[in-house]
Amino acid sequence: MTSKVVTEYGRTREEAASKLKTKYPSSEIFYDRTFRNGWKFWSKKWELKAVLYEEPKQPKVKAEEPKVKAEEKTKNKKNNNQQEALNTDERKATLLKMLANSEVAPNGTTSVSDQKIEELMNTVDMLIKKLNTEEKKKSLPLPLEKMESYLKEQEVDDRTARIYVEKVEEEFKGVPNIEDNEVNESIRSLIENQINVMGPMKSEEKKIICVVGPTGVGKTTTLAKIGWEIISQNRTVGFITTDTFRSGAKEQLEQYAQKMDAETIVAKSAKELKEAIQYFQNVNKVDHILIDTVGRNPLVEESIESVKEYLEIAKPQNEEEMLTCLVLSSTSKVRDLKETLSRFEQVKIDSMIFTKLDETYNIGSVLNVFNFTDLPLLYVTDGQDITKNIYAPTKRMLSEKILNKDTALEGKIIA
Template sequence: MRVKRYVVDSMPDALQKIRTDLGKDAVILNTKEIRTGGFLGLFGKKKIEVIAAIDGANTNSGGAAQRFAPQPQPQQQKVMSQEQPARIQSHYSDFPDVPDVIAPVSAKKELVTVSTSVETQKSFASQQSYSPVSVNAPNRVILKDEHLMEELKQMKEMMRKLTHASEETNLPEPIQKIEHRLIEQEVDPALVRQIMDEVVADFQLADEPVTDESALQVVRTKLGQVLQSDRSKQISPQTRVVHFVGPTGVGKTTTIAKLAAEQVLKYQRKVGFITSDTYRIAAIEQLKTYGTILNVPLEVVFSPQDLAKAFHNLAECDVIFMDTAGRNFRNEMYVSELNSLLKTQGNSETILVLSLTTKYRDMRAITNNFNKFKLDKVLFTKMDETDSYGAIVNVVHEFSLQLSYVTNGQSVPDDITEMNEWQIIDLLLEEPRA
């Protein structure tokens, strides 16, 4: 029996050295981590100590005969692997230089045959570093945490529903019916609850019974306080430039044509067009067609540097309508470019154009983005394409914007009127149609 001790950095290094020194038939008796160098046992480097051995009959001189000898059957291999530790133990005295390493080897320890294949080396290294418990445990912890979070989420939702139900039971039935109607119209639930609390307080203060008619009248008054404003919805006669901003597809160009027709035909003002919408196919041609019909001049700007020339060419106009490109409102480059286009001299207004067919969640994000440009008014389009009007209340209440116009069709110059708050309130409170 020939036994040899190796101190290496990794198991692949040990396997290579064992194969070179002892041959492919060598067996590994023991492996353990040790530290070498350092001071008083500190700051030492981690190493791996490997004890390998080979039977005297498998040395280089007899290696050829051994390789050509008949291979033992699996049952014989099992018997040999059980007998080898005992044979090695009888030869301990032949190796006085490594008795401290060989002595702790248990007689029951399995002997691992050295393999030169890459798969065996990877398997051995993975067995030294990981165990099934260490690999699977994080997955079990993650699954457990996800299950716990899901249960907490369900409990929270259940508590919210129970709380909301208990609050509803405190409201008189006529007020509950109005609350449900406003929620169905997609009015912000927090605003609805605030209005309902004020209505209940008013009835308690007046000490009057709550009826369907009286509840509708009080809620109507509260909604009027949210939507009404002392400012004019129309374009001011002192306004020199009107900027129209908004996302794609809301109908800015058509709306500009409708308002231009109103200014030309109703107020006899000379109108000019400026468009920076050079991204949408046929956008310039569309506005040019409207300009030809209304006898309104058009200037096209490709960058903020072209604005000075455009304003100079339209110096004789009473009011200038500026159409901006309806691009992605989340694009920061577009935001910066649009901000440069809105820096004009003289009195100006900036009108945000929103479609009533847009979800309020998107409306809020759009308004938040364009609100950086000092929005003055909000104009809603496509009123004829929806039966939900709660977004109007939400935008005015959350962003304190002044209502202006609303469109309800594609006809030019028709299908545009000033926003009537009381008409919107009646639509919000009317009984849903069958």
């Protein structure tokens, strides 16, 4: 494959570009400038330069040869597209050679002596990346293109979606026709391999259960749901809230507790938290103590420190008897989830709970979170009713939910 530089002129940039694309459809514009053709102001003209990649002409097929079957024709067309695509090194070498010869420079200049080499390299790399991405997309079979688009619609990370479809493409290499159901099953398997679930909680093993997390993710309601499931197992619970900042937080938890005939204590300090725990252990003698911590801004260091202090006080002699859950919202942005997990690394977290699955059509964030944490997923929730709407998901259920948003959630939370 060879390349050459072609030039076209016009009274406007659009006119010059149109001429280039008409004459050389496969050319890539890399340089433009404006100049005056003489001294008159109306003589302003545009000059555009483009790279034209040329493929050696192929010999014509003899008339007497039989016609290629439709399937073989499609395969040959795909192979030709791949042959026409320049590899990254070849493209970069071509453009860098042109840069060195002062044939191309940004902003319409004809010299690169005043340009930083890093900027030039970044420009070239960005162009190469864009071209290669477009070429790869063109080469994907239709079922894989559809799957990649669907995963992105579900807000699955672009890189993750691309890795998935490329793995499936490799799996079916050489297969002439890939069926949609085959693609779905392969993608489902990849999702299940990435997801980490904890499974139902064994209630007799966890004496103290704490929920932590950012403000507004549904910690109080989630804790009440856990409490309801525990009392359904004929066990007793006591609630402690340290959230004295949010208006109505105490009243909300008390209303939930009344439905369970359970007691609620408000702890305004670390000292009061310790006293409340001792009361439930030695006086009320409940089977489980459920602690609702105040919502914290993960961007503020002091907020995380106060959470650590409270959890240290709540910690029993046998640490295995305590379960600390980081509550996250499935409506949160991936970047915010990543930042929250990063901040809470200072705290000993045992598992995650994802809430509000009913408030979003796209639950790709649940999958994305496993790109940057090893924490297992304990529960998911999808409503406000404390007597239900909480589930201990299986890998299969989550993968089906991601691939089909109408999939019903299920999974008993207490073993």
